[in-house]
Amino acid sequence: MELSDKELKVAALENGTVIDHIPSEQLFKVVSLLHLDRIDKNITIGNNLCSKKIGKKGIIKIADTYFKEDELNKIAILAPNAKINIIKNYAVISKQTVSLPDELRDIIRCANPKCITNNEPMPTVFDVIDKEHIVVKCRYCEQAIAKEEIKLK
Amino acid sequence: MRRNESLVSITDYSKEEILEVLETAKLFEKNPNRRVLDGKVIATLFFEPSTRTRLSFETAVNRLGGRIIGFSDASTTSSTKGETLKDTIIMVSNYVDLIIMRHYLDGAARYASEVSPKPIINAGDGSNQHPSQTMLDLYSIYKTQGTLENLNITMVGDLKYGRTVHSLLMAMSHFHPTFHFVAPDELKMPEEYKIYCDKLGIAYTEHHDFTEEIINQADILYMTRVQRERFTDLMEYEKVKNIYTLRNAMLENSKPNLRILHPLPRVNEIAYDVDNNPKAYYFEQAKNGLYARQAIICKVLGIKIND
Numbered sequence: 001m002e003l004s005d006k007e008l009k010v011a012a013l014e015n016g017t018v019i020d021h022i023p024s025e026q027l028f029k030v031v032s033l034l035h036l037d038r039i040d041k042n043i044t045i046g047n048n049l050c051s052k053k054i055g056k057k058g059i060i061k062i063a064d065t066y067f068k069e070d071e072l073n074k075i076a077i078l079a080p081n082a083k084i085n086i087i088k089n090y091a092v093i094s095k096q097t098v099s100l101p102d103e104l105r106d107i108i109r110c111a112n113p114k115c116i117t118n119n120e121p122m123p124t125v126f127d128v129i130d131k132e133h134i135v136v137k138c139r140y141c142e143q144a145i146a147k148e149e150i151k152l153k
Numbered sequence: 154m155r156r157n158e159s160l161v162s163i164t165d166y167s168k169e170e171i172l173e174v175l176e177t178a179k180l181f182e183k184n185p186n187r188r189v190l191d192g193k194v195i196a197t198l199f200f201e202p203s204t205r206t207r208l209s210f211e212t213a214v215n216r217l218g219g220r221i222i223g224f225s226d227a228s229t230t231s232s233t234k235g236e237t238l239k240d241t242i243i244m245v246s247n248y249v250d251l252i253i254m255r256h257y258l259d260g261a262a263r264y265a266s267e268v269s270p271k272p273i274i275n276a277g278d279g280s281n282q283h284p285s286q287t288m289l290d291l292y293s294i295y296k297t298q299g300t301l302e303n304l305n306i307t308m309v310g311d312l313k314y315g316r317t318v319h320s321l322l323m324a325m326s327h328f329h330p331t332f333h334f335v336a337p338d339e340l341k342m343p344e345e346y347k348i349y350c351d352k353l354g355i356a357y358t359e360h361h362d363f364t365e366e367i368i369n370q371a372d373i374l375y376m377t378r379v380q381r382e383r384f385t386d387l388m389e390y391e392k393v394k395n396i397y398t399l400r401n402a403m404l405e406n407s408k409p410n411l412r413i414l415h416p417l418p419r420v421n422e423i424a425y426d427v428d429n430n431p432k433a434y435y436f437e438q439a440k441n442g443l444y445a446r447q448a449i450i451c452k453v454l455g456i457k458i459n460d
Contacts (some may be wrong), residue, residue, distance in 0.1 A: 021395070116263075120264065122264065139263065140263045141258075141281055142281055142282070
């Protein structure tokens with residue numbers, strides 16, 4: 001990474017995954033959701049970059065790593081407009097959007113302190129009841145949680 | 154497909170299954186003493202005390218000839234030593250044919266039904282579900298009206314926190330009801346249940362005042378307790394506490410088939426002068442709990458009652 005002509009240059013990715021259009025405030029949550037701290041490949045993270053679409057955005061480039069579709073779809077809870085570029089041999093070979101799965105298994109925490117999932121060592125399960133507005137419902141205590149209240153496990 | 158035949162929420166049952174249980178309850182009302190549980194052991198695990206529900210379930214098992222093990226207070230069990238619910242349930246399921254449980258945490262019964270190889274009947278999980286109460290409410294409506302179809306159901310009082318009204322609303326949604334919700338602003342029917350009605354095309358009207366005009370068109374008046382501790386503003390409580398009290402004089406021009414239900418215990422939302430009115434049904438309603446619970450136990454264990 002070097003600065004020249006007032007512009008930040010990031011080495012182009014030869015092979016790997018680029019996750020773009022992440023809202024800035026969600027960037028580090030996406031990092032933890034994908035467990036990027038456990039990956040030993042080159043990772044470039046940019047944040048608070050200007051975006052015409054969403055104001056300030058974040059971007060993550062992960063070298064030599066490809067994710068399973070359902071893993072990437074988890075990002076939709078945090079960044080429903082994220083764009084995924086798959087890079088092979090310096091070329092974008094596929095552009096994808098993320099879409100919320102019907103069920104979120106052990107990803108988020110129930111907001112209800114009296115829910116059994118917050119009192120027993122057990123995985124959480126949420127059914128996505130409104131994909132557009134991102135509303136999920138705990139399969140155990142049956143309470144709905146809106147987007148703003150969603151907390152990762 | 155459910156993993157076993159547990160009853161955790163009234164929404165676990167289809168319209169046909171609800172009607173099947175109500176028909177069985179009718180047979181138990183004719184004859185509650187049938188030894189169909191001979192040789193079976195049933196656990197009643199009450200992690201939270203509830204005298205009324207426990208006695209009703211235990212009477213149901215006894216009249217069916219089954220034996221009971223269990224506890225009525227979790228402080229005498231190993232959950233105080235830090236044992237998980239999962240371990241307790243798996244351990245007990247080794248001994249019994251059916252587990253009837255009440256727990257103070259929301260969702261405990263659903264989780265138990267997932268880890269238990271034996272069926273679970275939810276006798277109340279925190280503020281979440283209490284399906285046997287809903288079934289006895291349905292049975293009371295069915296018995297007094299002769300049908301569940303096309304009824305005017307008027308719910309009064311705490312419609313926000315009252316789990317019985319939410320479950321009753323969902324169960325009645327199979328039967329083309331018209332709902333009237335009478336509640337103070339602080340205790341209004343939550344948005345999600347109104348959306349639920351909208352989606353299914355069920356008519357409902359919200360009211361702030363509890364008037365004779367509303368009472369006079371009702372087939373069922375479902376009263377609930379307005380609890381002081383639900384109010385953030387005690388002035389507001391003082392203002393509304395007497396508005397939602399039903400008095401005998403208010404029933405003068407009500408329909409002949411009107412029946413007044415209440416999940417009990419009541420405090421001051423039904424005046425004592427209503428008790429002698431033949432339209433007061435809350436004590437019989439509690440008695441119906443026995444037959445409804447006998448029918449649920451048989452349904453969960455796959456026992457058919459034919460006459």
